[in-house]
Amino acid sequence: MANLKEIRSRITSVSSTRQITSAMKMVSAAKLKRAQDAITQMKPYAEKLKELLQDLSTSSDNDDTNSPYSVEREVKNVLVVAITSNRGLAGAFNANIIKGTNNLINTKLEGKNVTVMAIGKKADDFYKKTEYNIKGTTLPNNLNELYDDLSFENVSRVSEAIMSSFTYKQFDQVLLVYNEFVNAAVQNVNVEQFLPIVATTEDPSAKTKNTDYIFEPNKEMIVTELIPKSLKIQFYKAMLDSFASEHGARMTAMHKATDNAGTLIHDLKLVYNKARQAAITNEILEIVGGAAALDN
Numbered sequence: 001m002a003n004l005k006e007i008r009s010r011i012t013s014v015s016s017t018r019q020i021t022s023a024m025k026m027v028s029a030a031k032l033k034r035a036q037d038a039i040t041q042m043k044p045y046a047e048k049l050k051e052l053l054q055d056l057s058t059s060s061d062n063d064d065t066n067s068p069y070s071v072e073r074e075v076k077n078v079l080v081v082a083i084t085s086n087r088g089l090a091g092a093f094n095a096n097i098i099k100g101t102n103n104l105i106n107t108k109l110e111g112k113n114v115t116v117m118a119i120g121k122k123a124d125d126f127y128k129k130t131e132y133n134i135k136g137t138t139l140p141n142n143l144n145e146l147y148d149d150l151s152f153e154n155v156s157r158v159s160e161a162i163m164s165s166f167t168y169k170q171f172d173q174v175l176l177v178y179n180e181f182v183n184a185a186v187q188n189v190n191v192e193q194f195l196p197i198v199a200t201t202e203d204p205s206a207k208t209k210n211t212d213y214i215f216e217p218n219k220e221m222i223v224t225e226l227i228p229k230s231l232k233i234q235f236y237k238a239m240l241d242s243f244a245s246e247h248g249a250r251m252t253a254m255h256k257a258t259d260n261a262g263t264l265i266h267d268l269k270l271v272y273n274k275a276r277q278a279a280i281t282n283e284i285l286e287i288v289g290g291a292a293a294l295d296n
Contacts (some may be wrong), residue, residue, distance in 0.1 A: 004279065007272040008219035011265060012211075018261035024089065025254035028247045032184060037064060037081065039181055039237070046237040053197060053230040067227045068167045070197040077113045079139075079171040080104065080164065081194070082127070083178035083238060084120030085246040086144050092247035093179060100189040101177050102170040105132070115171070116161075119143045119239075150243060152236050159235040165227065166195045178238045179245035185252050187245035194235065197227070 082101045084094045101123075105114050116132040118124040121144045127133055134141060139161055146154055165171055174195040179187040215222050 004275055007268060007275060008062065011268045011272065014261050014265050014268065018258055018265065021257040021261060025251055025258060028251035032244065032247035032251055035240070035247050036181070036184075039240040039244045042233075042237050042240055046233050048232045050234055053227055063180045067197070068225055069163065069231060072196050073172045075112060075172045077115070077171045077173075079115050079165070079174045080109070080111055080132075081117045081119065081162070081174065081176045081178075082123040083176070083242040084118070084123040085242070086121040086147055087250075088122065089253060090246055090250040091253035093246055094120070095280060096187075096189050097177055097179065098123060098126050100191065103237070104175070104177065104191060106155060108171045115139075117143070119146060119158075120242075138168075138170070146239070149218055149241070150239060152232070155236045155239050159232045160228075160250040162235070163231060171195075176238050177236070178242045179249075181241045181244040181248060187249055190238075190241075192238065194231070197217050197231075268296065 068214045080101055082097055084097045088094065101116065105116075114131075114132055115134055116127045117134055117139055118125075118127050124142070124144060140158060143158060143253050146158070162174055166174055173193070176190075178190055178192075180190040182188060
């Protein structure tokens with residue numbers, strides 16, 4: 001059994017750790033509220049615009065106004081955008097993205113020439129020394145600074161570079177891998193096709209419905225203006241989803257760490273009290289034994 005001094009030091013150390021995890025939980029909860037509000041306001045608009053984009057792209061299949069972002073080619077070169085965070089202490093948040101990306105590469109993308117564009121320090125550290133690291137492309141590197149100022153303007157520059165690489169046939173397919181925010185405790189790994197634009201999957205009951213759009217000023221301008229903007233919004237929504245998921249995962253992880261620290265302190269105090277009682281009992285036995293020896 002450890003001596004009393006070691007147990008006291010251990011209790012002090014765990015108490016300090018509990019204060020840190022509790023403070024981190026409170027900070028993440030405050031940041032989560034802002035991030036959750038942002039994604040909650042953005043998601044309905046982004047999803048409806050994506051649906052409109054897919055319908056518009058489908059309706060333009062046999063038209064001269066076809067968008068270059070809806071062209072489907074034989075898939076040889078694939079870009080996978082893995083979105084993680086810059087910091088850890090968020091449970092399995094970053095590990096799930098890396099694991100999901102690796103599973104995607106080893107299953108659906110097996111035999112393809114895959115390039116991984118990492119957003120976030122954790123994914124960048126993992127993939128920069130692998131064969132999937134960005135090389136020989138016009139894509140930007142070191143995208144960790146996006147989280148310093150996560151705005152639509154900054155994210156748009158990255159999405160524009162990805163869209164340009166697709167139109168110049170550097171890549172035949174672009175996939176996004178990110179954590180989709182459900183609530184503070186649940187984040188789902190989502191694999192989403194960014195390019196080329198795919199048609200909306202309709203249920204059989206909806207196949208009889210034909211959507212007739214009135215284009216103003218004309219169809220060509222709608223295609224050239226709306227589609228690039230909606231793609232940027234789709235990419236920005238993925239970043240906001242990941243950002244909110246990060247704070248939700250960190251808040252949950254720090255909450256569990258705080259509870260575990262409290263349980264550990266309780267157990268250590270029991271051990272400390274038992275050790276102290278044993279020491280007191282030993283001292284009493286020594287005193288009684290010494291008195292009995294003097295009597296004899």
